[in-house]
Amino acid sequence: MDRYCPIPSPTDSDTLACLSVLVKIQHNLLECHDSETLFASLLPDIRLAACTSYAYFFRNVPLFDGQPTYSLVAESHLPNLPPRKDHPNFALLPHAHLPNWTATLMNHGLVFGTPNDFAGEERFFMSLHGIHSILLVPVIAGKQFLGFLGIDDCVEERKWSEADKALLQNVAFALAHALLRLQTTQNLQRACQEKTELMEILAHDLKNPLSAISLSVDTLLRKHDRISSEQLEKRLFQIKELVHRMTDICHQMLRESICLPLNLVSRPCTPSRLALRI
Amino acid sequence: MDRYCPIPSPTDSDTLACLSVLVKIQHNLLECHDSETLFASLLPDIRLAACTSYAYFFRNVPLFDGQPTYSLVAESHLPNLPPRKDHPNFALLPHAHLPNWTATLMNHGLVFGTPNDFAGEERFFMSLHGIHSILLVPVIAGKQFLGFLGIDDCVEERKWSEADKALLQNVAFALAHALLRLQTTQNLQRACQEKTELMEILAHDLKNPLSAISLSVDTLLRKHDRISSEQLEKRLFQIKELVHRMTDICHQMLRESICLPLNLVSRPCTPSRLALRI
Numbered sequence: 001m002d003r004y005c006p007i008p009s010p011t012d013s014d015t016l017a018c019l020s021v022l023v024k025i026q027h028n029l030l031e032c033h034d035s036e037t038l039f040a041s042l043l044p045d046i047r048l049a050a051c052t053s054y055a056y057f058f059r060n061v062p063l064f065d066g067q068p069t070y071s072l073v074a075e076s077h078l079p080n081l082p083p084r085k086d087h088p089n090f091a092l093l094p095h096a097h098l099p100n101w102t103a104t105l106m107n108h109g110l111v112f113g114t115p116n117d118f119a120g121e122e123r124f125f126m127s128l129h130g131i132h133s134i135l136l137v138p139v140i141a142g143k144q145f146l147g148f149l150g151i152d153d154c155v156e157e158r159k160w161s162e163a164d165k166a167l168l169q170n171v172a173f174a175l176a177h178a179l180l181r182l183q184t185t186q187n188l189q190r191a192c193q194e195k196t197e198l199m200e201i202l203a204h205d206l207k208n209p210l211s212a213i214s215l216s217v218d219t220l221l222r223k224h225d226r227i228s229s230e231q232l233e234k235r236l237f238q239i240k241e242l243v244h245r246m247t248d249i250c251h252q253m254l255r256e257s258i259c260l261p262l263n264l265v266s267r268p269c270t271p272s273r274l275a276l277r278i
Numbered sequence: 279m280d281r282y283c284p285i286p287s288p289t290d291s292d293t294l295a296c297l298s299v300l301v302k303i304q305h306n307l308l309e310c311h312d313s314e315t316l317f318a319s320l321l322p323d324i325r326l327a328a329c330t331s332y333a334y335f336f337r338n339v340p341l342f343d344g345q346p347t348y349s350l351v352a353e354s355h356l357p358n359l360p361p362r363k364d365h366p367n368f369a370l371l372p373h374a375h376l377p378n379w380t381a382t383l384m385n386h387g388l389v390f391g392t393p394n395d396f397a398g399e400e401r402f403f404m405s406l407h408g409i410h411s412i413l414l415v416p417v418i419a420g421k422q423f424l425g426f427l428g429i430d431d432c433v434e435e436r437k438w439s440e441a442d443k444a445l446l447q448n449v450a451f452a453l454a455h456a457l458l459r460l461q462t463t464q465n466l467q468r469a470c471q472e473k474t475e476l477m478e479i480l481a482h483d484l485k486n487p488l489s490a491i492s493l494s495v496d497t498l499l500r501k502h503d504r505i506s507s508e509q510l511e512k513r514l515f516q517i518k519e520l521v522h523r524m525t526d527i528c529h530q531m532l533r534e535s536i537c538l539p540l541n542l543v544s545r546p547c548t549p550s551r552l553a554l555r556i
């Protein structure tokens with residue numbers, strides 16, 4: 001396995017603070033069992049560590065036409081600032097609204113700067129939402145672009161420190177693993193549940209023809225010396241038909257037991273794909 | 279959820295080094311998909327960070343008589359020192375051989391010191407294996423004592439620093455979560471596998487009586503006008519018996535689909551159970 005090797009930058013209080021927060025966040029990610037709790041523990045820590053206005057996660061939610069689109073699924077903000085989650089621009093943000101940023105992020109790049117550093121749609125987006133400085137990092141698992149983490153300063157223009165960037169990149173990397181782990185567990189639970197439901201459905205599907213055969217046999221046992229040869233044959237053909245139906249169900253059980261996926265453990269990207277520095 | 283809050287001790291290079299290693303170890307734990315890789319990445323990092331002779335993990339493997347027993351499952355050692363994994367004292371270590379240490383560990387306590395700090399069995403164990411200083415921390419998940427992490431100095435007597443203790447305790451805590459996560463995934467995979475196998479077995483179990491019914495019906499269709507009433511009844515009773523057997527199998531499917539465990543996600547202990555300090 002590729003090993004993760006954060007490279008320490010010169011000792012300073014920024015680095016120490018960044019490492020302390022990172023240890024706490026990683027620990028919470030290790031501990032966490034659902035994505036809601038995961039973001040609730042993560043984003044306030046990031047926002048406070050970077051002393052900034054907003055910290056948030058946009059999930060990549062491809063629309064049915066295949067166009068990448070992003071949705072703000074979790075945020076932490078200064079108490080005096082409004083939440084953005086229900087704002088239409090944040091609830092569903094098409095790739096085309098911020099084409100330069102999202103292209104950079106999809107290619108494992110960082111986005112950071114003030115409005116003057118950007119042109120077109122991105123500069124307009126920042127001024128529209130009163131963002132003086134922004135820092136975005138991609139959350140990538142394998143070849144899957146899950147979304148991006150971001151922090152905004154809405155009070156003043158600022159230059160993000162190397163510690164800010166390193167913190168966000170390292171958190172994004174840990175988050176990708178935690179999200180994959182949750183996905184794996186959910187996939188396995190769903191597969192178990194599907195198998196249970198399938199067994200129940202097939203067991204019920206079998207019970208009807210079994211009852212019908214049982215009834216037919218009982219009728220024949222009672223009446224066989226009083227019914228015509230044609231009637232007996234008709235009954236026997238009905239039983240044969242029911243046996244065929246049950247044989248089909250058994251074949252379906254064998255097919256489905258093999259078809260339902262077992263290898264559901266997702267694999268993350270290797271650390272070398274991201275430039276990680278602390 | 280209880281939150282994990284490492285409390286920073288005064289800024290010094292020890293703390294910075296400890297945090298850097300912890301970030302790396304936690305990251306590897308988040309990333310890891312099997313226990314072998316997990317220890318292979320973990321123990322060398324601990325040993326190097328503490329500049330010590332051995333770093334190891336003993337798993338709690340209760341014997342069939344219920345007595346707690348420990349087994350060295352993974353270690354990292356200085357190149358000039360021998361591995362201990364195959365040594366009988368380490369391969370299977372009964373609780374009674376180190377009663378004071380293991381009692382302390384089971385009660386969430388740390389064990390640390392030189393031979394003079396201990397009496398009886400523990401002092402004998404250290405001198406027997408040339409251990410000048412030892413530090414042990416428990417790995418506890420929920421109420422489950424999974425084992426303990428340890429580091430030994432076999433070169434000189436030393437006083438373990440607060441950073442050494444904090445590192446080992448934090449790693450033990452992260453390790454408990456990682457081991458639980460692996461256990462959860464394995465349980466779910468096993469449950470899926472068991473359901474698949476059960477479906478296959480039951481499908482095969484159903485095919486035999488179905489074939490037998492089909493054969494009987496074919497025979498009756500061919501010969502019904504040439505056989506006696508008793509022979510016809512005998513055949514019909516056989517079919518009835520086969521239908522009963524299949525109905526039993528369907529009931530078993532419904533029972534088993536419910537019985538196989540679905541809620542397999544293990545929950546760890548809350549952080550408050552361990553004194554965590556960095």
